[in-house]
Amino acid sequence: MKLIKTEKVRKKTDEPRTNVAERIYQTIKDDIFSFRLLPGERFSENEIAERVAASRTPVREALARLQREGFVEVSFRSGWQVKPFDFMKFEQLYDVRIVLELAAVKKLCEMEPAPNLEDLKRIWLVRPEDRLEDGPSVCALDERFHEQLVEATGNAEMARIHHEITERLRIVRRIDFTQANRIEATYEEHAKILRTIIERRAEDVKSYLKTHIEASKAEVRKITLHMLYEAQQQHPSSH
Structure with a gap:
C-alpha cells in the first residue's frame, strides 16, 4: 500500500478529530461491507492509521465504534480482527x-x-x-x-x-x-x-x-x- 506524503498527512490531521474518526469509521466499514477486509482478517491500528493518513487516536475511536456495533473485535495479543461471519x-x-x-x-x-x-x-x-x-x-x-x-x-x-x-x-x-x-x-x-x-x-x-x-x-x-x-x-x- 502506497503511503501518503507527510504534508498531506499533516493537512488531514488538521480536521476536527470527530470528523477524522467518522471518516475512518466509514472507510473501514465500507471495506468490510465490500469484502476488501474479509471476515476473520487481522490488522493493526498502525496499518489503518498509515492507510487513512491519520493518527492512532481517531483510528482507535473508529475501531471502538465498529466493535460496539459488532463488526470487529480486539485481542490483547493479536490486535484487531474483522468478526467472522456468524x-x-x-x-x-x-x-x-x-x-x-x-x-x-x-x-x-x-x-x-x-x-x-x-x-x-x-x-x-x-x-x-x-x-x-x-x-x-x-x-x-x-x-x-x-x-x-x-x-x-x-x-x-x-x-x-x-x-x-x-x-x-x-x-x-x-x-x-x-x-x-x-x-x-x-x-x-x-x-x-x-x-x-x-x-x-x-x-x-x-x-x-x-x-x-x-x-x-x-x-x-x-x-x-x-x-x-x-x-x-x-x-x-x-x-
Whole structure:
C-alpha cells in the first residue's frame, strides 16, 4: 500500500478529530461491507492509521465504534480482527426483524386514519421501465422501504429497535442486490405489499411480507457464501 506524503498527512490531521474518526469509521466499514477486509482478517491500528493518513487516536475511536456495533473485535495479543461471519446470529436478527415488521403492517392495516404511504407509493408503484437498475441504489431504497413501514406506525421505540437491526444486517442484505432478478423481485414484492396494506388486508400482507423477507434471507446466505469464497481466492494470505 502506497503511503501518503507527510504534508498531506499533516493537512488531514488538521480536521476536527470527530470528523477524522467518522471518516475512518466509514472507510473501514465500507471495506468490510465490500469484502476488501474479509471476515476473520487481522490488522493493526498502525496499518489503518498509515492507510487513512491519520493518527492512532481517531483510528482507535473508529475501531471502538465498529466493535460496539459488532463488526470487529480486539485481542490483547493479536490486535484487531474483522468478526467472522456468524450466520446463526444473522438468522436470529432476521427472525426479530420479521416479528417487528409483521406487527407493523398489521397496525398499518388497522390505523384510523389510514397511514400516509405516498412517499413509498411514488418509489415502488411505478411502471417496469421506470424502475432503477443500480443495485446499491435499490438496496438503499429497500432498506428505507422496510424502515418507513415501521416508522409509519408512529411507534418510535419499535422504529429505533428496527433501525438497529437493519444496521447490523446491512453487511449481508446489500449482497442481495448484486443480482438483476433480485432487483426485479424486490419491486414486484414491495408493490404487492403496499397495495395490500392500502386495501387493509392484514392477514394477506403479513403472509406476503414474511415470504418476501424469508426469500431475501435465503438468497443472501447463498450469495454471501459464494462471494466469501471468491474473495478468499483473491486474498489467500489473509487466512
